Amino acid sequence: MKTRNLSLLLDLYELTMANGFFRKQPQKIGYFDLYFRKIPDKGGLVVYAGLAQVIRYLDELHFSASDIEYLRELHIFDNAFLEYLRDFRFECDVWSVEEGTPVFPNEPLLTVKGPLVQVQLLETMLLNIVNHESLIATKARRICMVARNRPVMEFGSRRAQGADAATYGARAAVIGGCSGTANVLSAKLFGLKPLGTMAHSWIQSFPSEQAAFEAWMEVYPHNCLLLVDTYDVLKSGVPNAIRIFKKLKKMGINDHLGVRIDSGDITVLTQQTRKMLDDAGFKDATITVSNALDEEVIQNVLEEGAAIDSFGVGEKLITAASDPVLSGVYKLVATQEDNVVTPKIKLSNTVEKTTIPGFKRLYRLYDAEGKSHGDLLCLDSEKVEKSSEIYNSDPNKTQHVRQLQAWHLKPLQVQIFKKGTLLYHVPETMEIQAFSKKRIAELPMACLRLKNPDIYDVYWTSQLKTLRQKMIEEYTY
Amino acid sequence: MKTRNLSLLLDLYELTMANGFFRKQPQKIGYFDLYFRKIPDKGGLVVYAGLAQVIRYLDELHFSASDIEYLRELHIFDNAFLEYLRDFRFECDVWSVEEGTPVFPNEPLLTVKGPLVQVQLLETMLLNIVNHESLIATKARRICMVARNRPVMEFGSRRAQGADAATYGARAAVIGGCSGTANVLSAKLFGLKPLGTMAHSWIQSFPSEQAAFEAWMEVYPHNCLLLVDTYDVLKSGVPNAIRIFKKLKKMGINDHLGVRIDSGDITVLTQQTRKMLDDAGFKDATITVSNALDEEVIQNVLEEGAAIDSFGVGEKLITAASDPVLSGVYKLVATQEDNVVTPKIKLSNTVEKTTIPGFKRLYRLYDAEGKSHGDLLCLDSEKVEKSSEIYNSDPNKTQHVRQLQAWHLKPLQVQIFKKGTLLYHVPETMEIQAFSKKRIAELPMACLRLKNPDIYDVYWTSQLKTLRQKMIEEYTY
Numbered sequence: 001m002k003t004r005n006l007s008l009l010l011d012l013y014e015l016t017m018a019n020g021f022f023r024k025q026p027q028k029i030g031y032f033d034l035y036f037r038k039i040p041d042k043g044g045l046v047v048y049a050g051l052a053q054v055i056r057y058l059d060e061l062h063f064s065a066s067d068i069e070y071l072r073e074l075h076i077f078d079n080a081f082l083e084y085l086r087d088f089r090f091e092c093d094v095w096s097v098e099e100g101t102p103v104f105p106n107e108p109l110l111t112v113k114g115p116l117v118q119v120q121l122l123e124t125m126l127l128n129i130v131n132h133e134s135l136i137a138t139k140a141r142r143i144c145m146v147a148r149n150r151p152v153m154e155f156g157s158r159r160a161q162g163a164d165a166a167t168y169g170a171r172a173a174v175i176g177g178c179s180g181t182a183n184v185l186s187a188k189l190f191g192l193k194p195l196g197t198m199a200h201s202w203i204q205s206f207p208s209e210q211a212a213f214e215a216w217m218e219v220y221p222h223n224c225l226l227l228v229d230t231y232d233v234l235k236s237g238v239p240n241a242i243r244i245f246k247k248l249k250k251m252g253i254n255d256h257l258g259v260r261i262d263s264g265d266i267t268v269l270t271q272q273t274r275k276m277l278d279d280a281g282f283k284d285a286t287i288t289v290s291n292a293l294d295e296e297v298i299q300n301v302l303e304e305g306a307a308i309d310s311f312g313v314g315e316k317l318i319t320a321a322s323d324p325v326l327s328g329v330y331k332l333v334a335t336q337e338d339n340v341v342t343p344k345i346k347l348s349n350t351v352e353k354t355t356i357p358g359f360k361r362l363y364r365l366y367d368a369e370g371k372s373h374g375d376l377l378c379l380d381s382e383k384v385e386k387s388s389e390i391y392n393s394d395p396n397k398t399q400h401v402r403q404l405q406a407w408h409l410k411p412l413q414v415q416i417f418k419k420g421t422l423l424y425h426v427p428e429t430m431e432i433q434a435f436s437k438k439r440i441a442e443l444p445m446a447c448l449r450l451k452n453p454d455i456y457d458v459y460w461t462s463q464l465k466t467l468r469q470k471m472i473e474e475y476t477y
Numbered sequence: 478m479k480t481r482n483l484s485l486l487l488d489l490y491e492l493t494m495a496n497g498f499f500r501k502q503p504q505k506i507g508y509f510d511l512y513f514r515k516i517p518d519k520g521g522l523v524v525y526a527g528l529a530q531v532i533r534y535l536d537e538l539h540f541s542a543s544d545i546e547y548l549r550e551l552h553i554f555d556n557a558f559l560e561y562l563r564d565f566r567f568e569c570d571v572w573s574v575e576e577g578t579p580v581f582p583n584e585p586l587l588t589v590k591g592p593l594v595q596v597q598l599l600e601t602m603l604l605n606i607v608n609h610e611s612l613i614a615t616k617a618r619r620i621c622m623v624a625r626n627r628p629v630m631e632f633g634s635r636r637a638q639g640a641d642a643a644t645y646g647a648r649a650a651v652i653g654g655c656s657g658t659a660n661v662l663s664a665k666l667f668g669l670k671p672l673g674t675m676a677h678s679w680i681q682s683f684p685s686e687q688a689a690f691e692a693w694m695e696v697y698p699h700n701c702l703l704l705v706d707t708y709d710v711l712k713s714g715v716p717n718a719i720r721i722f723k724k725l726k727k728m729g730i731n732d733h734l735g736v737r738i739d740s741g742d743i744t745v746l747t748q749q750t751r752k753m754l755d756d757a758g759f760k761d762a763t764i765t766v767s768n769a770l771d772e773e774v775i776q777n778v779l780e781e782g783a784a785i786d787s788f789g790v791g792e793k794l795i796t797a798a799s800d801p802v803l804s805g806v807y808k809l810v811a812t813q814e815d816n817v818v819t820p821k822i823k824l825s826n827t828v829e830k831t832t833i834p835g836f837k838r839l840y841r842l843y844d845a846e847g848k849s850h851g852d853l854l855c856l857d858s859e860k861v862e863k864s865s866e867i868y869n870s871d872p873n874k875t876q877h878v879r880q881l882q883a884w885h886l887k888p889l890q891v892q893i894f895k896k897g898t899l900l901y902h903v904p905e906t907m908e909i910q911a912f913s914k915k916r917i918a919e920l921p922m923a924c925l926r927l928k929n930p931d932i933y934d935v936y937w938t939s940q941l942k943t944l945r946q947k948m949i950e951e952y953t954y
Contacts, residue, residue: 132642136638182490186486201809223493
């Protein structure tokens with residue numbers, strides 16, 4: 001296997017700009033914010049994920065001799081710049097929200113400060129990682145919520161958009177609440193529970209379904225989750241499974257018995273299967289369903305009274321199929337020269353693409369009971385006081401001005417790198433899942449809803465609001 | 478950077494089954510077909526892609542000491558099986574359609590023959606690769622078709638679902654017709670054209686747009702594609718760009734002048750920009766647009782008369798956002814013991830999930846003019862004659878029976894591996910693009926349409942049809 005080097009996984013323009021910065025503004029410092037504008041599926045929150053992979057990428061970033069050679073042959077770049085890349089040493093400051101945190105539009109999830117020539121180069125990969133993992137964690141949260149404490153297993157590797165989508169997607173799905181994954185590589189890398197038993201090919205390869213089940217029982221007497229829909233669920237699969245369960249019972253084995261159904265009408269088939277299993281005395285035998293499930297299907301069949309103990313969710317989760325893009329962006333918000341920080345803005349001809357200028361801080365506002373009531377954005381340079389008036393950043397909200405008074409402020413970003421030195425220790429994936437559940441439980445209930453959730457309040461300080469307004473006016477022609 | 482080993486990127490059940498096969502049916506040979514059932518976006522064809530990555534995966538497949546150790550600690554597998562994995566040597570036969578070929582539902586794109594214990598292990602990665610790359614190539618074909626000979630550049634890395642989705646997605650996009658990609662790694666790996674110039678951050682980092690353009694011109698006088706929507710396209714961006722173009726003209730430089738617009742109303746802005754550029758004497762300056770484009774938006778703005786020379790297409794292409802899953806499956810179609818081949822079927826409780834049994838061959842039917850009129854599926858064991866009657870596999874087609882007589886048969890699958898030895902040489906990506914265009918041009922026009930395309934005819938022989946019918950009846954309860 002070849003060594004993998006992702007340092008050239010960037011848009012060409014990061015390099016053409018970096019080369020230009022190197023020549024034209026070599027001393028200038030840039031501040032970039034990574035944020036998104038829109039929550040997928042019109043949901044109420046995004047579950048932030050991907051920081052562990054961001055850290056690894058930044059920590060390993062270097063350009064190989066072959067990368068430099070390739071770039072040289074493009075005849076676009078200055079020699080001095082290529083030599084700079086050859087000796088590249090990451091020296092930026094990075095702040096980030098912690099993985100698993102529920103986050104909202106226009107909040108700086110990740111802030112990077114460093115020489116323009118460096119911060120620019122990071123854009124593509126930071127966005128790629130955060131957009132992908134946050135998208136899948138967010139989707140998983142929706143699916144696990146409607147499954148109401150039934151385990152949801154991530155089964156999507158075969159339909160994922162490439163190997164990384166399968167591997168890091170499974171990690172993100174677990175952050176969002178999945179109990180484990182079928183993807184063994186992901187399980188190995190991230191300490192997850194690998195899950196699964198058999199496919200139709202196992203059944204087909206034997207002369208009969210009964211023979212296939214028998215053979216399975218002999219190999220795995222303590223893990224007899226039998227796939228019952230190869231020929232006919234109710235007429236063949238379940239009766240054959242019950243015969244096996246009876247044999248196991250005689251042998252004194254009663255653990256991990258169950259069936260999986262991968263086609264047909266979930267509600268009808270699971271109800272009848274449940275009855276057959278119960279009637280045969282296997283009330284503890286579980287029923288797992290799979291087959292193009294998502295939050296909508298799961299919600300519907302549970303409302304109809306389907307008898308399901310766990311879900312295997314594949315393509316709709318691993319691709320976030322109903323809305324497969326988190327449109328995170330990475331925007332210059334300030335520059336710095338000789339210790340003077342200058343806020344920057346981008347207007348564009350599309351209003352919602354206008355940026356929030358300045359090097360900023362992000363806080364969550366808690367009441368005395370530990371419930372969160374909104375987030376607050378302010379400039380790094382200002383001092384936020386109890387008496388400060390804060391403004392809802394959503395112009396459509398009626399209660400627009402509030403006082404901080406009652407609330408306790410908790411910073412959401414922590415420092416990850418200081419001048420290129422890693423300061424942060426990434427928790428285990430299962431710890432991130434637990435952290436995420438806790439943070440989500442602090443939010444107003446109305447934000448958690450699948451459809452028409454309430455919009456979570458994001459406030460900004462008077463100073464930030466005024467700065468932005470002034471800069472917009474300055475650039476209005 | 479760590480070495481990358483994808484051999485554990487498989488669903489756990491591939492391993493539990495393989496372990497079972499190893500114990501229960503160690504000598505049995507399996508035949509698996511990889512195929513899909515449904516064309517994304519209700520389109521008329523899928524562009525097959527991913528074979529190059531499949532080959533690399535199979536050629537490098539091995540289990541490291543750390544993989545074996547991890548599997549051992551799961552306490553699921555027999556020692557003998559783990560030792561088999563430690564010494565794993567790929568020894569299967571593989572046949573595949575060539576990349577770039579337009580393909581249709583239920584056609585075996587890839588057929589694998591080998592010991593059950595081996596063929597089973599390949600399922601997850603073969604599907605992951607082929608599903609992903611074919612999905613993106615198929616989407617790119619749609620987008621490039623409506624762009625009507627204007628170059629379409631792949632710009633989606635930042636919104637791709639992970640690093641592989643960006644890298645192999647860009648390759649697939651080029652197979653489907655894109656002129657190049659912004660992804661430098663993909664360009665390096667696959668000999669593609671890396672494309673791009675500047676982002677808003679370049680403009681913002683300078684005291685003014687004019688200063689930013691000036692600096693760019695000094696660094697890249699021969700590549701002056703200026704981004705004009707940072708503040709206001711028509712009042713600031715385009716007038717500033719024209720000033721630069723005039724300076725370059727004075728210096729005798731007139732090549733690669735152009736502007737890019739990334740927001741606002743494409744039709745209005747490009748028409749007015751075109752007029753301003755023309756009036757200033759820059760009729761050759763190009764206009765590139767980007768901003769959440771897909772085949773629908775491109776078709777609409779071109780119909781409205783937008784003045785566009787090239788497109789940068791991002792998230793909607795790299796995720797195939799409108800329908801982000803190609804649901805390819807990998808199904809056991811036959812087993813073999815002592816040289817006797819036994820066809821296998823899977824029925825399930827969902828009709829369209831019923832498989833096509835047997836080790837099969839796939840042909841394309843050409844007329845004397847080199848136009849293709851359908852494909853033919855038959856059993857490997859049968860001899861297809863000019864006088865053979867063939868049956869449309871779509872029961873809804875009225876002209877159901879045909880004679881082969883008039884048509885010339887071309888096999889679509891070629892042998893890739895023979896007992897684990899690689900026989901096939903993968904063409905360059907740009908060659909695959911050319912091959913694909915040629916193959917698509919041979920199809921009936923009505924199949925190429927974006928909406929409501931005609932369904933391409935897939936026939937099967939009398940023998941295959943009869944075998945399937947008999948096997949379905951055998952398993953009907």
